[in-house]
Amino acid sequence: MKFTQKDQDAVNAIRALSVDMITNAHSGHPGFPLDAAPMMYLLYKNHLKVNPKDPYWINRDRFILSPGHGSSMLYATLHLAGYDISMHDLRDFRKLGSKTPGHPELGIPGVDAATGPLGQGFGMSVGMAMAEKHLSSLYNKEHCPIINNKVYTIVSDGDLMEGISHESASLAGHLKLNNLVVLFDSNNVTLDSSASKELSDNAGERFEAYGWNYLRVDDGNNLDELENALQVADDEENRPTFIEVKTVLGYGSPHANQHTVHGNPLTTDEVKETKEKLGWSHGPFEIPDNIYSTFSTIVKDGSREESNWKSVVAEYKNNYPVLSKRLFDNFENKAKVNDSDLNIEITDNEATRATMHKLLQATKKSSLEFWGGSADLSSSNKTYFENDDGFSDETPSNLNIFYGVREFAQAAAVNGITLYGGTKTFGSTFFVFSDYMRGAMRLAALQKIPSMFIFSHDSVALGQDGPTHQPIEQLDSLRAMPDMLVFRPADALEMVASWKFALNQNDRPVTFALSRQSLPTLRKYSDNIFKGVExxxxxxxxxxxxxxxxxxxxxxxxxxxxxxxxxxxxxxxxxxxxxxxxxxxxxxxxxxxxxxxxxxxxxxxxxxxxxxxxxxxxxxxxxxxxxxxxxxxxxxxxxxxxxxxxxxxxxxxxxxxxxxxx
Amino acid sequence: MKFTQKDQDAVNAIRALSVDMITNAHSGHPGFPLDAAPMMYLLYKNHLKVNPKDPYWINRDRFILSPGHGSSMLYATLHLAGYDISMHDLRDFRKLGSKTPGHPELGIPGVDAATGPLGQGFGMSVGMAMAEKHLSSLYNKEHCPIINNKVYTIVSDGDLMEGISHESASLAGHLKLNNLVVLFDSNNVTLDSSASKELSDNAGERFEAYGWNYLRVDDGNNLDELENALQVADDEENRPTFIEVKTVLGYGSPHANQHTVHGNPLTTDEVKETKEKLGWSHGPFEIPDNIYSTFSTIVKDGSREESNWKSVVAEYKNNYPVLSKRLFDNFENKAKVNDSDLNIEITDNEATRATMHKLLQATKKSSLEFWGGSADLSSSNKTYFENDDGFSDETPSNLNIFYGVREFAQAAAVNGITLYGGTKTFGSTFFVFSDYMRGAMRLAALQKIPSMFIFSHDSVALGQDGPTHQPIEQLDSLRAMPDMLVFRPADALEMVASWKFALNQNDRPVTFALSRQSLPTLRKYSDNIFKGVExxxxxxxxxxxxxxxxxxxxxxxxxxxxxxxxxxxxxxxxxxxxxxxxxxxxxxxxxxxxxxxxxxxxxxxxxxxxxxxxxxxxxxxxxxxxxxxxxxxxxxxxxxxxxxxxxxxxxxxxxxxxxxxx
Known part of the structure; x- marks a missing residue:
């Protein structure tokens, strides 16, 4: 592909809008948009299969900007690409009630995940890629690839310093998620300092150690080099791809390559100087028509892609009406679990974790596309599906997810899977280790998505493992979290009733705190329980x-x-x-x-x-x-x-x- | 060094005691002690500079068993090595009120850190190694190396899957902590399954990417091979060392190499069979005198080491009385910050984070050995010392710790530094990201150690960064945590008063939630404030x-x-x-x-x-x-x-x- 001045202008349009937004808001992070605009342009122009006119198309490629502080760049790009974000919205950047808040929030057209707390965008992208693998293996038919998309993520130095980047990258490498492409904006500067003051990792060797395909772009401003790498990534069949793109923080600005440009708006004079350096001669928030026209292929290509897909869907519906109904019902939250599905046998004494185990087996038999896993404690949590050898690259349709001892990546993946849609899923571990997952549980609540978190060993009654394993403050702590529904059922009957209720939640996450020990079944109060729990x-x-x-x-x-x-x-x-x-x-x-x-x-x-x-x-x-x-x-x-x-x-x-x- | 049957018997004594303890308690994790006993033996016999008769000797080597579920092995080794843990204590393993609880707890002779929540033992060991670097650079004089010790840690597959292992290893590699030796018990089995079902990382390449010295022991039962690796590690001058030791989980037991032996006690028959395989002919909890005699060199060597050190201290005290007093005062929590040290100028309107900034500068001038850092937000938190370029391998006596975007590793390091003793330290970030650190904040509280956590941006009043950055539930969540003292000061005066109070806490951690925005100074109420805050x-x-x-x-x-x-x-x-x-x-x-x-x-x-x-x-x-x-x-x-x-x-x-x- 030959790139021309037209493309360079388009890149600079993203940069110019971003700094205008930040300077106008007197708040924001200009360094990152100035350096990463070329990636954004190429992704949207040539790679992302998206239709800006239908941002929730289920077979779109997903895009996550893990360093959410680069939101101005995302909004500017979405505006130029034809999403429903107006110039007026861009002028309102970081204003109360605007469509362009400080960090990307769910509900904004084109935003596939809320980001801001570093590392979690990456973690959610792994979950999305897992969901695509699972659903495509369950539903795709020869000549009818009804689910086939990729997940693209941009990550920063900060994302990669976070522990969750390790858990998520290790999991993605293990699962051989070849549908995942991560671009690392490698600018060697953090908010506090030059990254070399904080960091000596060799990111490439690190990701190769996880089994990833590692590519490097030496000049992040070189569109040809970038495009080549993205094409190699798109063709990779066996591994997730990690592209390290060397960039210059605050490129073009008088503070380029200095940590001061990370989080401080440019002054009006500095904006002027920056635009001059970039060769951008237009006024604030001014975009010439020819630049919109460069971006206009995104809507054209996307609409064509979606329309082709709709033909596939039509054929699919015809040939596989049952499967098709199941798939779309699940994407539209219409797949119901009937009370009759949940007819389980209850004994006079059982741990709520044991009741949950039965409920999981029962739920799986319903029309709900249901799966989940544990952070290496499924045998203790009892949150596994029987006779199922586990989700893997070779058996992607299996239901048990072996997350390994990676609690935080698990919770972020649960969010990613849930955001992807089409399935209902849960993560689990001991209740005390909800502490390790809190960041992602909060992001589930903040996004109002129905992620499920199932914890066993909910009190000191777990016994010998002692205080490091005994929850004390976890219940109160989670109750304090807005929009998080917490259930601690009293017995098997309350467990059943609360499970029924939880399955119907579509706009908030649910947490269960379950007992390790057996509890008497309160049959005498059965009527009160089934009326009262809800x-x-x-x-x-x-x-x-x-x-x-x-x-x-x-x-x-x-x-x-x-x-x-x-x-x-x-x-x-x-x-x-x-x-x-x-x-x-x-x-x-x-x-x-x-x-x-x-x-x-x-x-x-x-x-x-x-x-x-x-x-x-x-x-x-x-x-x-x-x-x-x-x-x-x-x-x-x-x-x-x-x-x-x-x-x-x-x-x-x-x-x-x-x-x-x- | 030539190893003989005597050494093999000593290794088997650790194994035999461990399985006896677990089977006797009907609870515990036998797989790990059976595979890792050789490491424990060699560490205590030949490498750890410790005196079991004075377990709190300040210049001892530190040892942390990061997979705390291997506690039986630790207690058995401590008993054999001559620490104040009796055979009676071993029989009481996992019993209420015993000296041998399910996971290692602080206060047990020979236990340098409470472990159990995976990954954190490793994280604390990095903090300990940082503390040694800092103190040795501040206090050591030619011919008087008053602080010179190492930190040894054993980690498991589970520890290395945890995100904190990435943050901590990356930090340790960056800081070139050559005083840190980590042994990786690489047995390829986790609680749920074969590790290969969850994990494909190449651990060696991963740690090399962090700048560590990587060594590999192919047969964890081969004492010669193990000893060679430990000697190479001891001689390493430039990097931390990571030794991957290939072992067999549950070695000698009928369930060797199966995940079932991870967390299930062996039956009495299985214990018998295991002991036969190991060539161990003694009864339960029976240790022949000749085996105690093999271990007896540990006390002998340790006492000699400590006594040599005491001669150095005597000379040091003589030559450097002021420094010496300062060092020991700090180790004994006698270093005081006087009110006069904290005379700062207060304006009529200031953010509590700004007051904190002044207090940090003032505190540094006292006789308290005081340092700390931030997870890449020091310029926002204002928790930095002025005119200080940062703690590094080249400038280990500096006070600003650049933790990078590694909140969890930061909190664990704060705990490790605090456990090491001799200094007072803090970590900091935005309040909302306390969520990322909760696991370690809990372990500070559980250990009753005076770690300090300073958070700024304590409410929605941080403004434009929006909901992902605005704390809502964090205050309530931390208030629910036992033994965690939380302060949210109303103004500069309450800030000063609570800081004075916090500095005197020696048996619990303290958390500060500070404002980003300016607050009026309530001078009119000054008397009430200084009487009331405490x-x-x-x-x-x-x-x-x-x-x-x-x-x-x-x-x-x-x-x-x-x-x-x-x-x-x-x-x-x-x-x-x-x-x-x-x-x-x-x-x-x-x-x-x-x-x-x-x-x-x-x-x-x-x-x-x-x-x-x-x-x-x-x-x-x-x-x-x-x-x-x-x-x-x-x-x-x-x-x-x-x-x-x-x-x-x-x-x-x-x-x-x-x-x-x-």
């Missing part, structure tokens, strides 16, 4: 009086303990109700009337029981209440002894109730 | 009545807003007090009398104001109260507009108070 909190066992003497609130494994305490208190003529609150978030969303019916204002003798930190309980128990919990780290030993030692004993708790309230 | 919460501005009409509680940047609201309400004849609670943990530790004096029970009209999730406030505001906070994600835009949009406006809040309570 409200987050409910009266499990009412008092015999109209107005109870008090309320005991509990979650998870402590609910049956609360019932025992209720019984003891009743013998002392203290008649309390027991309220189970499997999900605080859900309960808090209910009407005031409903909440008042569960927790009547006049009943102020309130006690909570939960084996974890107590701070979130004050909202329900008030100043008069008492919280039975654990506000220190656990201990290694026999689970029953630990619980007794920490006071989780029905008699002791009943006594505390009496001492406090009577 | 109690965590206090009446900043009292009402004019004996019993106030209500209480407004706030932290950080919202405290001055609370004062404004108080003023507005007073004009409406509503006379409330304003309570500042810079640290919930500290306030909750106070006597009931004190707490009652700040928050009298009879005053039930209580409102909290804090720009974050509200769930932890219920404990203070009760069922009658109202919480002004943010329970959703933020937005990108001008900070003042965001705050107004979210209702953080004195008039609106005063109105809410009136509507709710009047």
């Amino acid at each position: 409200k987050g909190g409910y009266i499990l066992s009412c008092s015999q009086k109209d107005i109870s003497d008090g309320i005991i609130l509990a979650t998870g494994s402590e609910v049956s303990l609360a019932l025992d305490v209720q019984e003891i208190l009743l013998k002392k003529n203290i008649d309390v109700s027991v309220v189970s609150i499997p999900s605080f978030e859900l309960f808090n969303e209910q009407s005031n009337e409903y909440k008042e019916s569960v927790l009547p204002s006049e009943v102020v003798n309130r006690m909570s029981i939960e084996m974890g930190s107590t701070q979130s309980w004050g909202q329900y128990t008030g100043l008069n209440g008492i919280n039975i919990g654990i506000n220190h780290f656990g201990a290694s030993g026999d689970a029953d002894l630990i619980m007794k030692d920490l006071g989780f004993d029905k008699n002791k708790i009943a006594q505390k109730y009496v001492e406090h309230f009577e | 109690k965590g919460g206090y009446i900043l501005s009292c009402s004019q009545k004996d019993i106030s009409d209500g209480i407004i509680l706030a932290t950080g940047s919202e405290v001055s807003l609370a004062l404004d609201v108080q003023e507005i309400l007073l004009k409406k004849n509503i006379d409330v007090s304003v309570v500042s609670i810079p640290s919930f943990e500290l306030f909750n530790e106070q006597s009931n009398e004190y707490k009652e004096s700040v928050l009298p029970s009879e005053v039930v009209n209580r409102m909290s104001i804090e720009m974050g999730s509200t769930q932890s406030w219920g404990q203070y505001t009760g069922l009658n109260g109202i919480n002004i906070g943010i329970n959703h994600f933020g937005a990108s835009g001008d900070a003042d507009l965001i705050m107004k949009d979210l209702g953080f406006d004195k008039n609106k809040i005063a109105q809410k108070y009136v509507e709710h309570f009047e």
Whole structure:
């Protein structure tokens, strides 16, 4: 391919718009757009199979800008490429309520993932590539490649310093994701300093050690060199490709190659000087028509690609109506799991992780395209599908994902798979290690996507592994996270009910905290449970009086303990109700009337029981209440002894109730 | 060195004790001790400069078992080596209250770091090696090498899959930490499966890409080969060393090389069979005297080493009395920062991050050996020392640590440096990215060590960077963590007072959440502040009545807003007090009398104001109260507009108070 001045002008248009946006907003990061604009131009012009007029086309190539602080460059490119982002939107960059916020957010046309916290864009791109592999193997037919796209990602020095880049790159190399192309903007400068002050890695050798195809572009401004590398990447059949593109941070600006240009807007004079150096003679936010016309092939090519695909789809629908319906139902969130699908046998005593195991097998049989994995703890979490040897390059249609001891990459991949669409998926590990995944769990919540996170070993009752493995603050910590739905089911029945509810969530992630130990099945309360769980909190066992003497609130494994305490208190003529609150978030969303019916204002003798930190309980128990919990780290030993030692004993708790309230 | 049957017997003694402990406890991980015992033996017998009779000798070599699930092997070795761990303790393995819990905990003689959450042991070892470099460069004199030790670490496949292994290895390679030796127990098996199902990395090439010296031992049972590699590592002058030791998981057991032997105790019959294969003919927990005698050189050599060192110290004290006092004062936590050291100039309006910046410069001038860094945000966090070019292999006595975009490695290194002793240190980044560091912050709290974590940009008031960068749930999340002291200072004065308090903490970590934006200095309340901060919460501005009409509680940047609201309400004849609670943990530790004096029970009209999730406030505001906070994600835009949009406006809040309570 021969590139001309026309192409160079197009590249400079991206640069000029980006710095105009930043200088206009008095806020942003000009260094990166100035250096990486050539990559953006070539990707959109020649490689990305996208239709700007239909940004959610399911068979589009995905693009992720992992260093989200380069958002101005992304928005400028999307505008020029014909997405629904106007010049007005660009002028509103970083303004409240605009379509062009400081970091890319989901919902903006052309943005396939929210990025900002470094490393996670890369992690999500690995998940997207996994999803493409899985779905294409499940659905593609000869002559009908209904799913066949690639995932392109740009990463920065910062992304590659993050630990998640290791986990995700190692996973992608292991899975031989040849549909993944990563461009590394290698400019040797970070926000604080020259990268050489912080970093001596040989990125190429590192990615080769992971089994990637490594390519290098010595001059990131040389369009021919860049184009050649991208073509080699597109042709690679066996491995993911990592292209190191040597660039100059803040190219063209008076601060080129200095860390000061990383995060500080250019002054108006500096913008002028930069544009002169680049040979850009147009005013702020001014783009001549001939430049729009250079970009116009993107819409043309994309529309043609989508229209060709639609012909394939028509043929596919004809030949494979059942498969076709299943695929599109799943992409449109219409694939339902019926109650009858979830008919599982429940014993009188079982761990909620064991119930979950049965539910996973049952869910798999529904019309939901469902898969997931664990960070090397599937045998403990029990979150595996039976008789399934695992998703791999050789068996991409399998359902068990062996994430390895890579919690953070797992959570980011779950987000990537979920963003890709067409399947429902989960990740899992011990509850305490949710700490390792928090960054990605937050990004699931922030994007309002239905990622699922399943954690077992949800309390000190895991026993001998001791305090490093015993969650204390994890429940409260996740409850504090906006838009994250957390369930801690009390028994097998609450587990089933909350699973049913969770499967229907399409606009928020769900977290499950499950017991390692067996819990009694509360069959007697089955009706209350199936009516109550979907409200987050409910009266499990009412008092015999109209107005109870008090309320005991509990979650998870402590609910049956609360019932025992209720019984003891009743013998002392203290008649309390027991309220189970499997999900605080859900309960808090209910009407005031409903909440008042569960927790009547006049009943102020309130006690909570939960084996974890107590701070979130004050909202329900008030100043008069008492919280039975654990506000220190656990201990290694026999689970029953630990619980007794920490006071989780029905008699002791009943006594505390009496001492406090009577 | 010629190894004989005697050495082989010693290795088998570690194996035999380990499996006895696990089988006796019905809990533990036998696979790893069976394969890694030869490394443990050689390390303690020939390489580690330690004196089991003085396990806290400051110039000892440090040893970290990063895969903490191999604790039985560590305890067995420590017992045999002469540490204060008895056979009785070994029999009590994993029992409540024992000296031999499921994962190694700090406080057990010979345990240099608590491990269990994979990857962090490695991360802490990098911090320890950094501390040694820093202190030796500050204190060593010719002929008086008062600080000269190494750090040895064993890591597993799991540790190396974790993202933190990348961050830490990359940092260690960059810093050329030649005092660090890492042995990789390369057994190709994980808990879930054969590692080849999860992993295809070439570990050697990976570590070479980081600039490490890579060595390989083909047969982990061959003592000669192992010893040779360890000697090469000891002689390496320019780089950290990574020794890949090929081993067989569960060596000698009927399940050798299978993932089932990873985490399941052997049956009594299997133990018998294993011991037969190993040629071990002694009963459970039976160690013949000749084996103890093989290990006895460890105490002999160690005592001699320490006694030689003491001669050096004597000479050093003589020649350099001031330096010597400073060094030992710092190791014994006696180095004090006097109030006069912290005399800084405070302006009428400043961001708490700006005050912190001044405090860091002041603290550095005290007798405290003080240093720290940032994860590539020092210019934003303002957590750098002026006129200091940064800690590096060429300038190890410098104080600024450029951690790079490696938040998790930073936090683990802070823990490692703190565990090493002799200095006080901190890590920093934006508050929202505390999520990336949580695992290590938890391990600081669990170990009760005074690591310091300084976060700036503590609320949505950071503005344009938007929701991915705006903390919402981070405060509540960290408050839920046991033994973590969190401060969110209201102004420059509270910042100074809380810094003074924090510097005196020796048995818990401290976290600071600091504002990006300027805050008015509350000079008028100076006395209250300096008396109140050390109690965590206090009446900043009292009402004019004996019993106030209500209480407004706030932290950080919202405290001055609370004062404004108080003023507005007073004009409406509503006379409330304003309570500042810079640290919930500290306030909750106070006597009931004190707490009652700040928050009298009879005053039930209580409102909290804090720009974050509200769930932890219920404990203070009760069922009658109202919480002004943010329970959703933020937005990108001008900070003042965001705050107004979210209702953080004195008039609106005063109105809410009136509507709710009047």
